[in-house]
Amino acid sequence: MSRNLHEADIDIGLTRRGFLKGCAIAAAALGLSDAMIPRLAEAAASAQRPPVVWLHFQECTGCTEALLRASHPDIGRLILSLISLDYHETVMAAAGKQAEDALEGTVKRYEGKFVCVVEGGIPTKDGGVYCKIGGRTAMDILKGVAPKAGAIIAIGTCATFGGIQAAMPNPTGAVGVRDLIHDRPIINISGCPPNPISFLGTVLNYLTFKRLPPTDQLGRPLFAYGRKIHDQCERRAHFDDGRYVERFGDEGHMNGYCLYKVGCKGPETFSNCPAVRFNDVEVWPVLAGHGCVGCTEPGFWDTMTPFYERLPGVKLPVGKGIVQGADSAGKKILAITAAAIGIHAAVGAGKKMAKKKDGRKTGQKTEETR
Amino acid sequence: MDYEIKKAWGVLLRLFHWVYAITIIVLLVTGYYIYRPWFGLYQGGASFSMALSRYIHFVAGYAFMGAIVVRIYLFFFGNRQERFLDSVPVTPRNIKNLFGTVIYYLYITDRHEERLGHNALFMLFYIITLFLALVQTLTGLYMLFPENLSLQSMGLSLFGTQQEARLIHHFIMWYFIIFTMTHVYITIWNDIEMPEGLISSIFNGKKFKTKKA
Secondary structure, three states, X not given: OOOOOOOOOOOOOOOHHHHHHHHHXXXXXXXXXXXXXXXXXXXXXXXXXXXXXXXXXXXXXXXXXXXXXOOOOHXXXXXXXXXXXXXXXXXXXXXXXXHHHHHHHHHHHOOOOOEEEEEOEEEOHHHHOOOEEOOEEHHHHHHHHHHHOOEEEEEOHHHHHOHHHHOOOOOOOEEOHHHOOOOOOEEEEOOXXXXXXXXXXXXXXXXXHOOOOOEOOOOOEHHHHOOEOHHHOOOHHHHHOOOEOOOOOOHHHHOOOEOHHHOOOHHHOEOOHXXXXXXXXXXXXXXXXXOOOOOOOOOOOOOOOOOOOOOOOEEOOOOOOOEEOHHHHHHHHHHHHHHHHHHHHHHHHHHHHHHHHHHHHHOOOHHHHO | OOEEEEEOOOHHHHHHHHHHHHHHHHHHHHHHHHHOOOXXXXXXXXXXXXXXXXXXXXXXXXXXXXXXXXXXXXXXXXXXXXXXXXXXXOOHHHHHHHHHHHHHHOOOOXXXXXXXXXXXXXXXXXXXXXXXXXXXXXXXXXXXXXXXHHHHHHHHHHOOOHHHHHHHHHHHHHHHHHHHHHHHHHXXXXXXXXXXXXXXXXXXXXXXXXXXX
C-alpha cells in the first residue's frame, strides 16, 4: 500500500507470513510472551471485525500516512484487514452524500459497538466554525458520533491533547477528544505521528482480551507510553558518562554522543520510540542524530519549544512578548540581588562612618546611642 | 553593659540547619550540572560524571526532605524560639515586629525589638523557603519516578507535564541561590550590627543578651 491502490499489479492482500509477523510485532510491543502470539493471531483472524469510524478534524493526515506508508506495508494492511473501516475520509471510495450516509449508517447500526478513531484536534472557538465537514462543525460531528461509540481511540497528539493548532495563542480554541467527551472510554495514542504499532497493539489487545489496555493518567496505553524515551535510549550510556553533543556537526555528534545539551526532550517524554522505532526500517529521530522534540506530551509545542534548548522559553511580565530563556531571567534576578546586597552593605558602612564622626563630636560611644 | 548567655537553639534545630545548608549547596551544584553539564570528566574514561551527579543529587534530596520533616516537627514540639507562633507573622506582636525589622534593615531607625529567637521578617522568608522546598521535593519525586502512576497523577494535577515540573524545579533553584546569598549576607550584617553572637549561635545554640536590671 506504499504505492497507489489503483495500480492493479500490486497485491493488496496480506500474506500469511506478513500476518504472523505483524502479530508477533504487536505481541512484543504489548509486552506479551510469545506463547500469546497464537491467541493474538486467532483473535486477529476471527470473522468478527469491529466496525470502525475514522474521523478527521484539524490535522495533516500524517497519522494516517504513517500507518499506510510503512516501507513494508504489512502493518498497515494488517490493521486494515483487522477492522472493518466503514468511514475514513482519506481511503474510502465513497464521496459526498454516499460517504455521509455510510457514517450515519454505521453509527446507527452498530450503536455502542463500533470503535470511533479520531484524528486531529477539535476547534471550539466561535461555535467551532474553524473546521467543517459536509456543512457540520467538527464539534457537532464528534458530539453526534462519539457518545454512541463502544470505545474511542484518539490517534495523534492533535486528537489527544490539541497538538500544534492548540499552541499559543490557540486561535481556533483547539482541544483534544478527552476535553469534550467524558462518558466514553478513550484511549490516547499520542505522537506526531504515533507509531502504527501502538495503534495495532491497542486494537489487537481489544480484540484478544475484549478490553482496552491499561493506561497511564493521561489515557495513554502503558505498553507504549509507560516509560520515558530517555530511559530506553541507545545513547543513554553517553549521557551517564558525561559525553554530550555541544553543537550539531561537532565531533561529539559524529561520535554519536548524547543529544541532551542540544535540547533533546527524551528525559521528559513518554513513548516507546527507542524500542519499537519507526516504519519497519529501524530508525527513529535520536538514532538519526536529532534530539527528541517531545511530541507525545500534552502541551507539545508550547512546553517543548525552543527545540534546541533544555527548557521552554518564558514570557517575562516586563516588556511585550519578550521570550527569554528561563536561565537569563534567573541570572538577572541574581545580579539584581547581588547589587542590592552591595548597596545595602555600602549604606550600612557609610552610616556607621557618619555615626562615628557624630559620636566623636558629642563625646558619646556609638553603642549607647542605640 | 552586662550580657548574659541564653540558650536559643536546641541541638535538633542546629542539626537541621546544617543538613539543610549543606544539602542546599550540594543540590545546587549537582542540580546545575544535571541541567547544564558544563564539563565531562575525562571524556571516554568511564567517569560517569552525570550518573554520579544524579546519584549525589538524589541522596542529598532525601536528606533535604528529612531536614524539612525535622523543621516541621520543631514547629510544634521544639523549644519556645523554634515554635510556629513565636516568630511567624500571624500574631499582632509578630506583625509589628515584621514592619519594625524592615525599617531597621533599611537603616531608617536604629531601634528594634530584641528577641532571643527569629525576627518576623526572617521567619516570613523562612516559611516561603520551606514551602518552596516542599514544592521542590514534590517536583523532584515526580521526575525521579516517572513510571509511578500515583506520583504521575499528583504531578499532573499540581504541576502539569514532566517538562513543566522541570521548569518549576529550575525556577525554584534560582530562588534557593538568591535565598542562600541573601541569608548569608543578612546574617553577617546582623552579627556586625548586634553584639549577640548570631553566627556562633547556630554552632553552639547560645546567644548573648543584655542583662535586664
